[in-house]
Amino acid sequence: MSNPASPPAVGVLEDRPPLTFPPGFLWGAATAAYQIEGAAAEGGRTPSIWDTFSHTPGRVVEGHTGDVACDHYHRLGPDVALMAELGLKSYRFSVSWPRVQPGGSGPANGEGLDFYRRLVDELLGHGIEPWLTLYHWDLPQPLEDAGGWPARDTAARFADYTTLVADALGDRVRYWTTLNEPWCSAFLGYGSGVHAPGRSDGADAVRAGHHLMLGHGLAVQALRAARPTAEVGVTVNLYPVTPASDAPADADAARRIDALANRFFLDPLLRGSYPADLMADLADVTDFGHVRDGDLATISTPLDLVGVNYYSRHVVAAPVPGAEPEPYWRAPSCWPGSEDVRFVTRGVPVTDMNWEIDAPGLVETLRRVHEEYTKLPLYVTENGSAFVDEVVDGRVDDVDRLAYFDAHLRAAHEAIEAGVPLRGYFAWSLMDNFEWAWGYTKRFGMIHVDYDSQARIPKSSARWYAEVIRRNGLAAQ
Ligand code: IFM
Numbered sequence: 001m002s003n004p005a006s007p008p009a010v011g012v013l014e015d016r017p018p019l020t021f022p023p024g025f026l027w028g029a030a031t032a033a034y035q036i037e038g039a040a041a042e043g044g045r046t047p048s049i050w051d052t053f054s055h056t057p058g059r060v061v062e063g064h065t066g067d068v069a070c071d072h073y074h075r076l077g078p079d080v081a082l083m084a085e086l087g088l089k090s091y092r093f094s095v096s097w098p099r100v101q102p103g104g105s106g107p108a109n110g111e112g113l114d115f116y117r118r119l120v121d122e123l124l125g126h127g128i129e130p131w132l133t134l135y136h137w138d139l140p141q142p143l144e145d146a147g148g149w150p151a152r153d154t155a156a157r158f159a160d161y162t163t164l165v166a167d168a169l170g171d172r173v174r175y176w177t178t179l180n181e182p183w184c185s186a187f188l189g190y191g192s193g194v195h196a197p198g199r200s201d202g203a204d205a206v207r208a209g210h211h212l213m214l215g216h217g218l219a220v221q222a223l224r225a226a227r228p229t230a231e232v233g234v235t236v237n238l239y240p241v242t243p244a245s246d247a248p249a250d251a252d253a254a255r256r257i258d259a260l261a262n263r264f265f266l267d268p269l270l271r272g273s274y275p276a277d278l279m280a281d282l283a284d285v286t287d288f289g290h291v292r293d294g295d296l297a298t299i300s301t302p303l304d305l306v307g308v309n310y311y312s313r314h315v316v317a318a319p320v321p322g323a324e325p326e327p328y329w330r331a332p333s334c335w336p337g338s339e340d341v342r343f344v345t346r347g348v349p350v351t352d353m354n355w356e357i358d359a360p361g362l363v364e365t366l367r368r369v370h371e372e373y374t375k376l377p378l379y380v381t382e383n384g385s386a387f388v389d390e391v392v393d394g395r396v397d398d399v400d401r402l403a404y405f406d407a408h409l410r411a412a413h414e415a416i417e418a419g420v421p422l423r424g425y426f427a428w429s430l431m432d433n434f435e436w437a438w439g440y441t442k443r444f445g446m447i448h449v450d451y452d453s454q455a456r457i458p459k460s461s462a463r464w465y466a467e468v469i470r471r472n473g474l475a476a477q
Contacts, residue, residue: 016406016410016474016476017476018471018473018474018475018476019409019410019413019473019474020471020472020473021413021416021472021473022416022423023472024423025423025424025425025472026089026090026129026379026423026424026425027087027088027089027090027424027425027465027468027469027472028088028089028090028091028092028129028131028424028425028426028427029083029086029088029091029092029426029427029428029429029430029446029465030091030092030093030131030381030382030426030427030428030429030430031072031091031092031093031094031429031430031431031433032093032094032133032136032137032180032433033093033094033095033096033099033136033138034048034050034066034069034096034136034137034138034434035066035069035070035136035429035433035434035435035436036069036070036072036431036433036434037066037069037070037072037073037096037099038066038067038068038069038070038071038072038073038074039071039073039074040065040066040067040068041067042073043073043099043109043111043112043115044099044102044109044111044112045096045098045099045102045109045112046098046102046103046140046141046142047098047140047141048096048097048098048138048139048140048141048196049137049138049139049140049141049144049148049189049196049197050066050137050138050196050436051065051066051067051141052141052144052196052197053195053196053197053198054066054196054439056198059196059198059437060436060437060438060439061437061438061439061441062439062440062441063439064434064439064440064441065434065439066434068451069433069434070431070432070433070449070451070454071454073115075454076115076118076119076122077122078456079430079431079456080119080122080123080126080128081126082447082456082458083123083126083128083430084126084127084128085458085466086446086458086462086465086466086469087466087469087470088128088469089128089129089424089469090128090129090130090131090175090424090426091123091128091129091130091131091430092131092132092133092177092381092426093119093130093131093132093133094132094133094134094135094136094138094180095116095132095133095134095165096112096138097134097135097138097139097140097161098138098140098141099112099115100112100113100116100161100164100165100168101140101160101161101164102140103140103142104139104140104142104143104157104161105142105143105157105160107164108164108168113164113165113168113169116132116165116168116169117168117169117172120132120169120172120173121172124172129174129175130172130173130174130175131173131175131176131177131381131426132165132169132173132175132176132177133176133177133178133179133180133235134158134161134162134165134176134177134178134179134219135158135178135179135180135185135215136180137180137181137184137185137189137195137196137436139154139196139197143157144197148189148190148197148199148208149185149186149189149190149207149208149211149212149215150190150204150207150208150211151211152211152214152290154211154215155211155212155214155215155218156215156218157215158215158216158218158219159215159218159219159221159222160222162178162218162219162222162223163222163225163226166222166223166226166227166230167226170223170226170227170230171227173230174229174230174231175230175231175233175305176223176230176231176232176233177232177233177234177235177307177381178215178216178219178220178223178232178233178234179212179213179215179216179234179235180235180309180381181235181236181237181309182209182212182213182216182234182236182265183209183236183237183261183264183265184237185208185212186205186206186208186209186212187205187209187260187334187335187336188334189205189208190204190205190207190208191204191205191332191333191334191335191336192332192333192334193332194334194437195436195437200332202282202285202286202333202336202337203285203286203336205334205336206282206285206286206288206290206336207286207290209264209265210268210290210291210295211290213265213268213269213299214295214298214299216234216269216299217295217298217299217300217301218298220232220301220303221298221301230304231304231305232303232304232305233303233304233305233306233307233376233379234269234303234306234307235307235308235309235381235382236262236265236266236269236306236307236308236309237308237309237310237311237382238261238262238266238308238309238310238365238368238369239261239262239310239311239312239313239314239361239365240313240314240358240361240364240365240368241254241257241258241261241262241313241314241315241316242254242313242314242315242316243315243316243317244315244316244317244342244344245317247318249317249318250316250317250318252318253316253317253318253319253338253341253342254316255277256281256335256337256338256341257314257316257335257338257341259275259277259278259281260278260281260335260336260337260338261314263275263278264278266369266373268296268299268300269299269300269303270300270306270373270374271300271373272296272297272299272300273296274288274291274296281337281338282336282337283337284337285336285337303376304376304377305376305377305378305379305423306369306373306374306376306377306378306379307378307379307380307381308365308366308369308378308379308380308381309380309381309382309383309428310361310362310365310366310380310382310383310408311353311355311382311383311384311385312351312355312356312357312358312361313356313358313361314343315343315344315345315346315356316341316342316343316344317341317342317344318341318342319340319341319342320342323342351385351386351387351400351404352385352386352387352388352442352443353385353386353438353442355385357385357404357407359407359408359410359411360411361411362380362383362408362411362412362415363411363414363415363418366378366380366412366415366420366422367415367418367420369420370415370419370420370421375421376421377421377422377423378420378421378422378423379422379423379424379425379426380408380412380422380424380425380426381426382426382428382429383405383408383425383426383427383428384401384404384405384427384428384429384444385400385401385404385405385444386435386442386443386444387400387401387443388443389432389443389448389459391448391450391457394457395457395460396448396457396459396460397459397460398459398460398461399460401446401459401461402460402461402464405427405461405464405465406464406474409425409468409474410474412425413473413474427446427465428444429444429445429446430445430446430447431445431446431447431448431449431456432444432445432447432448432449433445433449445459446458446459446461446462446465447459447462
């Protein structure tokens with residue numbers, strides 16, 4: 001996948017009307033433990049699959065690791081003060097499983113839990129609502145050694161870990177999400193292997209996806225038992241999938257990718273079943289023998305909210321016999337059973353990840369979840385863009401990122417006007433951080449991080465977002 005050094009601008013902000021969001025709209029920003037905390041070997045923390053993966057030569061660009069990251073573990077106070085300066089109403093963070101339950105089983109590590117107690121207390125002290133994600137990809141390494149997410153027992157371990165966190169933090173955290181983006185954990189971690197643990201087996205990816213959702217269902221039940229008043233949900237990353245042409249074969253390619261990317265998760269979580277067409281597409285990959293009686297009822301345990309992460313759209317076309325696959329999707333594939341589907345670029349502006357910028361896709365996605373799946377409150381739990389930033393005279397004028405946020409907030413507002421019960425929006429990300437296989441080479445933050453000095457500089461987008469929050473909406477441009 002090529003990544004242009006200077007991606008095209010999204011467009012200038014002009015002639016745009018002011019928009020106001022509903023009262024109480026939850027304006028936030030998000031991060032994840034391994035991407036920002038650092039302190040990888042401190043306070044009793046033991047390795048996760050991402051420590052092992054990032055320390056394996058060739059896995060992460062330039063050999064970057066999360067050992068130090070943004071050193072947030074040691075900078076919690078000033079970082080929360082920055083959030084307060086921006087006026088954030090909520091902060092979405094994840095708990096590092098190997099920090100609070102080293103090894104992934106057994107008793108809690110008090111020192112690890114204390115870090116999150118301090119974080120939550122600091123947030124509450126500044127009037128910022130903590131939003132806790134239990135799993136943002138950092139599986140304790142011993143659980144991977146025992147089989148990882150393709151192994152059923154990992155789901156039970158996840159529920160035990162959830163109880164430890166709920167007992168420690170349930171008195172002060174109202175909003176909980178179990179998993180972040182299970183598609184990535186399953187299909188990038190065990191399918192293409194471009195994410196930790198770096199395994200490549202289609203059947204394992206499908207099993208991993210099922211056990212992640214089973215773990216989610218068990219975790220919801222554990223949370224409800226420990227904290228009946230908690231607001232509990234899950235975060236899925238969704239894409240509109242569009243056929244490249246009107247040809248029936250392209251429509252079928254879109255159906256297949258939609259099944260794997262979206263419906264693989266939405267249907268079990270919100271309808272309690274796997275889509276029949278998905279199971280047929282995967283017939284040569286797995287017989288779904290790993291699905292046991294009662295699993296789908298557990299997976300679809302009722303929720304209080306659904307989190308949607310939205311970044312871009314997939315445009316796809318039917319396989320061309322004998323053609324080379326697109327480089328990004330070259331085998332091993334993260335699309336088991338549909339490896340030959342072609343991902344097409346339309347020539348529209350892209351971010352530094354080479355992801356097409358498609359704000360209308362957010363309206364489509366939110367409407368689809370609301371109209372086809374659930375009447376529960378929805379939250380955009382991540383949305384944002386990587387661009388190449390330059391520090392000039394101590395400032396970062398990230399107009400492209402700002403325009404991306406503006407366009408997507410307008411889309412979020414359009415969805416609300418269309419009847420979607422969208423209750424909040426979390427910008428990804430609060431600060432630049434470890435972007436997984438891309439290491440520190442991609443910057444998604446509203447706050448610039450100098451990884452040598454750990455100095456933070458709020459970018460133009462951060463100042464702009466602070467004003468959006470202050471007004472509860474967008475000013476006229
Ligand atoms: O950085 C990631 C995040 O961890 C999960 N959602 C997508 C972001 C950008 O790739």
